[in-house]
Amino acid sequence: MSRSIELDRTEKETEEVMREEDGKQTGDGEQKEDKGQMDDRAQKEDEEQRDDRKRKQDEEQSGNGERKEFDKLKEYGQITLDGGGCRQKIHLLSIIGEVEGHENAPGNSKTTKYDHVLPSLAAIEDNEEVEGLLVLLNTSGGDVDAGLAIAEMIASLSVPTVSLVLGGSHSIGVPLAVSTDYSFIVPTGTMMIHPVRMSGMVIGASQTYEYFEMIQDRILSFITEHSRIGYEQVKSLMLNTKMLTRDLGTVLVGREAVEHGLIDEVGGIRDALAKLHRMISDGGRRTRGTAPPGRNE
Numbered sequence: 001m002s003r004s005i006e007l008d009r010t011e012k013e014t015e016e017v018m019r020e021e022d023g024k025q026t027g028d029g030e031q032k033e034d035k036g037q038m039d040d041r042a043q044k045e046d047e048e049q050r051d052d053r054k055r056k057q058d059e060e061q062s063g064n065g066e067r068k069e070f071d072k073l074k075e076y077g078q079i080t081l082d083g084g085g086c087r088q089k090i091h092l093l094s095i096i097g098e099v100e101g102h103e104n105a106p107g108n109s110k111t112t113k114y115d116h117v118l119p120s121l122a123a124i125e126d127n128e129e130v131e132g133l134l135v136l137l138n139t140s141g142g143d144v145d146a147g148l149a150i151a152e153m154i155a156s157l158s159v160p161t162v163s164l165v166l167g168g169s170h171s172i173g174v175p176l177a178v179s180t181d182y183s184f185i186v187p188t189g190t191m192m193i194h195p196v197r198m199s200g201m202v203i204g205a206s207q208t209y210e211y212f213e214m215i216q217d218r219i220l221s222f223i224t225e226h227s228r229i230g231y232e233q234v235k236s237l238m239l240n241t242k243m244l245t246r247d248l249g250t251v252l253v254g255r256e257a258v259e260h261g262l263i264d265e266v267g268g269i270r271d272a273l274a275k276l277h278r279m280i281s282d283g284g285r286r287t288r289g290t291a292p293p294g295r296n297e
Contacts, residue, residue, distance in 0.1 A: 079091075079092050080092070080130070088131045088132065088277055088280050088281075089129050089130050089131050089132075090130075090131065090132045090133070090134055090273075090276060090277075090280075091120075091124050091130050091132070091133050091134070092134050092136065093117065093120065093121075093133060093134070093135050093136070094112075094135075094136045094137075094138075095112045095117075095135060095136070095137050095138075095139050095150070095173070095176055096110055096112060096136075096137075096138050096139060097109060097110030097111045097112060097138075097139060097140065098110070098111045098112070098139070098140055098141070098142040099111070099112050099114065099139060099141065099142030099143055099146050099147045099150070099172055099173070099176075100112060100113045100114065100142060100143065100146065101114070101142065101143025101145060101146045102143070102145075102146075111142075112139065112142075112150075114143075114146035114147075114149055114150055117150050117153075118149065118150065118153060121133075121150070121153040121154065121157065122153075124157065124159065125157055125158060125159070130159060131159060131160075131280045131284065131285075132159050132160045132161065132162070132276045132277075132279065132280045133154070133157060133159055133160070133161040133162070133180070134161075134162055134163075134164070134272060134273065134276055135154065135161065135162070135163040135164070135176070135179075135180055136163075136164050136166055137163060137164065137165050137166065137169040137173055137176060137177055138165075138166045138167035138168060138169070139168070139169055139170065139172075139173040139176070140168065140170050140171065140173070141170045141171025141172045141173050141192075142171070142172055143172070144172055144196065144215055144218075144219065146172075147172030147173070147175060147176055148172070148175060148218065148219070148222065150176060150179075151175040151176050151178075151179035151222060151226075152179070152222075154176070154179040154180060155179045155180075155226060158285040159280075159284075159285055160181055160276060160279035160280055160283065160284070161179075161180035161181045161182075161276075162180055162181065162182050162183070162184065162272050162273075162275055162276040162279070163176070163177050163178075163179070163180040163182075163183045163184065163272075164183075164184045164185070164186070164267075164268070164269060164272040165177050165183070165184065165185040165186065165189040165191065165257075165263065166186055166189060167189060167190075168189060168190040168191065168192070169185075169189070169190075169191050170190070170191065170192035171192060171193075171194060172219070173191070174191055174192075174193055174219075174223060174262065175219060175222045175223055175226075177191065177262070177263065178222075178223055178226040178227040178262060178263070179222075179226055181279065182264050182265075182275055182276075182279070183227075183262075183263045183264045183265070184263065184264070184265050184266070184267040184268070184271055184272045184275070185254055185257050185258065185263045185265075185266060185267075186254065186266070186267070186268055187254040187255065187266055188253070188254060189253070189254055189257075190251055190252065190253050190254075191251070191252045191257050191262060191263075192249060192250070192251045192252075193234065193237045193238045193249055193250050193252070194238060194244070194247055194248055194249030194250075195212075195216060195238055195239065195248050195249065196212050196215045196216050196219070198212070216235075216238070220234055220235055220238070223262070227261055227262050227263075228261035228262075228264075229260055229261035229262050230261075233260070233261075234262075237249070237250040237252075237260070238250070254266055
């Protein structure tokens with residue numbers, strides 16, 4: 001009898017021990033499952049935080065890029081255009097007011113500084129992402145050496161280039177307008193061709209006249225090499241005595257500049273951009289010795 005009671009007690013104790021072990025295993029499993037879920041949530045939160053940080057960085061970089069472009073436009077009159085349907089990156093250069101030389105112009109004058117433009121043109125040539133250059137001109141002229149330096153830089157670029165005369169492109173602005181592969185002028189745009197002027201002291205000697213002739217020859221040679229007008233024709237326009245009452249020279253308006261062979265076509269910004277996009281699609285950058293596209297089409 002007592003042995004039977006002891007067996008029953010042993011069986012009950014064994015069952016209780018087994019239940020406790022089962023409970024521990026169940027608890028351990030639940031704890032493991034909870035820990036796994038917590039790890040998954042933590043990993044998901046980390047991924048979301050990384051995505052948020054990356055999104056903020058992208059937004060900051062985009063904002064910084066836009067601010068830089070705005071600052072460049074405000075300070076130098078230049079900006080990079082890349083939002084068109086063709087997705088071609090075009091650098092916009094505006095030449096406005098007076099082309100400043102080695103001396104600063106008065107503070108109330110709008111100027112184009114060659115020491116800003118020349119490095120920008122070098123950067124365009126060195127940047128494989130820039131595919132073309134659009135030059136907007138509304139200039140009264142200025143320093144001959146600075147103007148010819150900019151014109152020679154534009155003419156030597158490997159990317160396709162187009163110019164658009166808005167308002168006027170006078171004096172040294174004429175070589176700047178014809179320095180591109182293709183040129184446009186708006187119907188009301190004007191171009192003044194006149195002899196070289198010099199401010200300050202002038203020595204009344206034959207050498208001074210010869211020096212003036214040399215400067216004019218540099219200008220005339222550049223114009224005839226980069227347009228369809230002849231040397232003697234542009235020289236006769238420069239020395240014309242029948243148009244200007246207080247000076248020598250000629251003023252050409254819109255289509256007259258095209259008819260004389262200075263400018264390739266009458267048109268506006270839409271035409272200029274469309275032409276430049278076609279030139280980029282047709283040829284892109286050219287190598288040394290390759291004829292510029294556009295003018296002979």
